[in-house]
Amino acid sequence: MKRFSSKPTVYLIDGSNFSLRFWERASGEKPDELERAFLAWLAEVSRAQVLRASCFRVVFDGPWRKPFPAGPAVTIYYSESEPADEMLLERGYFMRSEGIRAIIVTSDNGLRDRAAAEDVQSMNCETFRRLAEEELRKESR
Numbered sequence: 001m002k003r004f005s006s007k008p009t010v011y012l013i014d015g016s017n018f019s020l021r022f023w024e025r026a027s028g029e030k031p032d033e034l035e036r037a038f039l040a041w042l043a044e045v046s047r048a049q050v051l052r053a054s055c056f057r058v059v060f061d062g063p064w065r066k067p068f069p070a071g072p073a074v075t076i077y078y079s080e081s082e083p084a085d086e087m088l089l090e091r092g093y094f095m096r097s098e099g100i101r102a103i104i105v106t107s108d109n110g111l112r113d114r115a116a117a118e119d120v121q122s123m124n125c126e127t128f129r130r131l132a133e134e135e136l137r138k139e140s141r
Contacts, residue, residue: 001123001127001131003050003131003134004048004050004051004054004131004132004135005050006050006053007053007101008053008054008055008101009053009054009055009101009102009103010054010055010056010057010095010100010101010102010103011054011055011056011057011102011103011105011128012057012059012088012091012092012095012102012103012104012105013042013056013057013058013059013104013105013106013128014059014084014085014088014104014105014106014107014108014111014125015035015038015058015059015060015061015076015084016031016035016060016061016062016084017084017106017107017108017125018038018105018106018107018125018128018129019031019034019035019037019038019060020034021107021125022038022125022129032065035060035067035068036068039058039067039068039070039074039076040068040070041132042056042058042070042074043069043070043071043074044136045132045135045136046070046071046073046074047071047073048132048135048136048139049135049139050135051073051135052073054073055073055074055075056070056073056074056075057075057077057091058070058074058075058076058077059077059078059079059084059087059088060076060077060078060079060084061078061079061083061084062078062079062080063078063080064078064080065078085106085108085110085111085114088104088106088111088115089104089111089114089115089118089120092104092115092118092120092121092122093118093120096118096119096120096121102120102121103121103122103123104120104121104122104123105122105123105124105125105128106122106124106125107124107125107126112124
């Protein structure tokens with residue numbers, strides 16, 4: 001994928017996978033601090049012109065915790081006792097079957113393979129981050 005589409009899209013994001021992958025614990029940050037840093041970045045990304053018609057559904061593994069406010073286009077879920085992968089795949093499949101453009105964002109190859117088997121689009125976290133950073137740079141000019 002070379003750029004984001006301006007078509008309305010629901011990005012189903014594997015929040016734990018994404019936040020742990022890019023926001024390292026170099027300064028001793030705890031997982032909840034990594035989640036807050038990720039959500040602050042995603043809130044900024046969600047305001048990019050090309051993504052204004054889209055929304056972001058972030059699923060974190062584990063029990064509910066007080067989320068960082070990330071703006072109106074970002075909804076946060078916690079998987080509780082269910083694996084986040086199952087929630088992402090189930091929502092992606094449902095949206096596809098309803099004709100809603102949805103993309104699962106994860107670097108979990110197993111989840112991406114399962115999504116492909118269900119004809120659900122996916123994108124790895126690296127690609128999403130690269131495209132998002134490009135959009136943020138364009139808008140800062």
